[in-house]
Amino acid sequence: MADSKSPESEPTMRTLLRHVLDSAVPRTPRRPRSARVRNQSSQTKATARRHSRGARATGRRSHVKATGRLEEQTPRTLLRNILLTAPESSIVVPNSVTMPVPAPEVVRLSRRESSQGSLELRLPELEPPKTPAPVLLAPGRKKPRLRLSLFQQEVDQGLPLSPEPHGTADASSLTSSSLNLTFGTSLRSQSVQRPGLARRPLTRRAVDVGAFLQDLGDTSEAMVSPGDSYRTPVALLAKDAVLEDTQPFSPPLVGCSPRGRRSLPCRSDTGAADAGRAVGRRTWSGPALQNSPREPTQLPAGRSEEVNTLAVGFPNPSSGDSGEDGVEPLEGEGEAGENTEEGAVNVGAVEAAAGMQGSARTAESEGCPEVTEADGAVEAEEPEGSSGDKDTSSRTASPQVASGALGALQAQRRHQFLEPVAPPAAAGLCAEPLSARLPPRPRTAGPRPRQDPYKAGLSHYAKLFSFYAKMPVEKKALEMVEKCLDRYFQHLCNDLDVFAAHAGRKTVRPEDLELLMRRQGLVTDQVSLHLLVERYLPLEYRQLLIPCAFSGNSVFPAQ
Amino acid sequence: MAFSTTVTRRQKIKRKAPRGFLKRALKRQKPHLRLETNGDLLVHLNCLLFVHRLAEESRVNACENKCGIIKKEHVLAAAKVILKKSRG
DSSP: OTTTSOTTHHHHHHHHHHHHHHHHHHHGGGSOHHHHHHHHHHHTSOHHHHHHTHHHHHHHHHHHTTTOSOOSOOHHHHHHHHHHHHHHHHOSSOHHHHTTTHHHHHHHHHHHHHHTOOHHHHHHHHHHHHTHHHHHHHHHHHHHHHHHHHHHHHHHHHOSSTHHHHHHHHHHHTOOHHHHHHHHHHHHHHSOSOHHHHHHHHHHHHHHHHHHHHHHHHTTTTSOHHHHHHHHHHHHHHHHSOOOTTOOOOTTHHHHHHHHHHHHHHHHHHHHHTTTOOHHHHHHHHHHHHHHHHHHHHHHHTSTHHHHHHHHHTHHHHHTOHHHHHHHHHHHHHHHTTOHHHHHHHHHHHHHHHTTHHHHHHHHHHHHHHHHHSOTTTTTHHHHHHHHTTOHHHHHHHHHHHOGGGHHHHHHHHHHHHHHHHHHHHHHHOHHHHHHHTTTSOOOOOSOOOOOHHHHHHHHHHHHHHHHHTSOEEHHHHHHHHHHHHHHHHHHHHHHHHHHHHTTOSEEOHHHHHHHHHHTTSSOSSSOHHHHHHHHSOHHHHHHHSOEEETTTEEESOO | OHHHHEEOOOSSOOOSOOHHHHHHHHHHHOTTOEEOTTHHHHHHHHHHHHHHHHHHHHHHHHHHTTOSSBOHHHHHHHHHHHHHHTOO
């Protein structure tokens, strides 16, 4: 258990076990021997009991040990055995060194137990085992390092193809800086050309592994037999290099195998083009190159992507003229607001045209001889490989193009692939079109229009009507009440207007209302307005309407 | 049928005055008029008294017709009387 863990934990565990053994002893003498005898008889029973009685049992054992240690399993014996066996299992390398150390300790323990001496004597004894432990630990730590270094060297030497991926994997993983340094040096020595390119292969391979299983079933047909043969080594390489499964897109399956091939030729190609390092541009340049083969395949598909292909197609002829390229794709972006796919492709075209036309041309030129070397079917793929090694999208598209016979099916696949790939490119490169797209989206209508506030107020008084009526009221009757209220308000306003106008005011004063209520018969000589207010209005409103004396010789509201 | 269309008495009513509604109602009909401070409360009181009278009158009508439910006709008959009474 503890032994199997890291070597560092061992000393602590060992010390703990020893402490247990030591501490258990002193308790025993307190107990009467008769109890011990009973315990011995019961020791053979369940182990749980043994644990609980461990202290007692150890006490007996000190006596029994004179006879021999071979007794039944008791906690003490178990602990001793653990101590004996532990060092062997835990420390893999220095068996010879470790073995002797524990044995004497055990002997000491036995002596202590038998003697049952004072604790002070034991404590100093415990210390020595601790000291050897760190010694043991040091070699244990060193050894993994040695292994790693050796392993790395072996990997580098044995697998010449893999070195780049390893270096990339280490850099990406950002594990231990020291390890990275060692890797980086060896890797760079072999492939000194460019770090940026080294990065890309990592991503590709990760994708390959995830998609490889799916690939077998689906796209094996599309790919030529040689492609399969290439695939297997690629997958192995990917596994060797610590793969990052971060990539969400499995689709590049088809493209993976071509990538593997390309990676080798690409290095030579990329070596020339490294200075630019506009990998993204290159990737996009790849599709631009492919445009000629794509167009026939896409046309049958008859989708909106045709426009994309056309837009991409512009940069190809324009690639000869760098200045024109930049302008045309920009126009395409304006259109891109309509279609996300178009936008992404156009952006890619713009980048390719603006940034790395020179590099792309070089790549193309390099790719051409490769194509001639490769089979006719693979031709389309390889040019892409030279230019488009960097991006998955270009690769995915390339194999599809390569198998021109499968045009329709592959075009559909390409649609699938392009759609996922496009958003990241668009997000990173052209934020403008995205922002432009967002606002036009139709927003859901706001809160539904409220009921007419006037109606709401009338309904409030209608409820009061139902309260005063003290009888069930028909809903139609309530509607009628609302109509009456409406009419009543009209009369009220007219009356107030007349009263105010008669007094030569434009402000309705409480006197006007009192007069109105007096004319309505509500306020009489017996029933004053204040009485009505007290009767019908809550206290808060009464305070506002009826003048009342407050402390400080003040009256509110002032009269 | 009557049951579904009837409105039982509310256990609790809001005693709070819809002051905003009252002011707006007056302003809507007579834009040139302005209510003095707490004038809307008096309008509210007047309205309460009107509703009270209307309710009592309609209830009397319902009782005269030996009807347990205040119907539209009862309110209409009461409104004729009360509106005439509440003229300024």
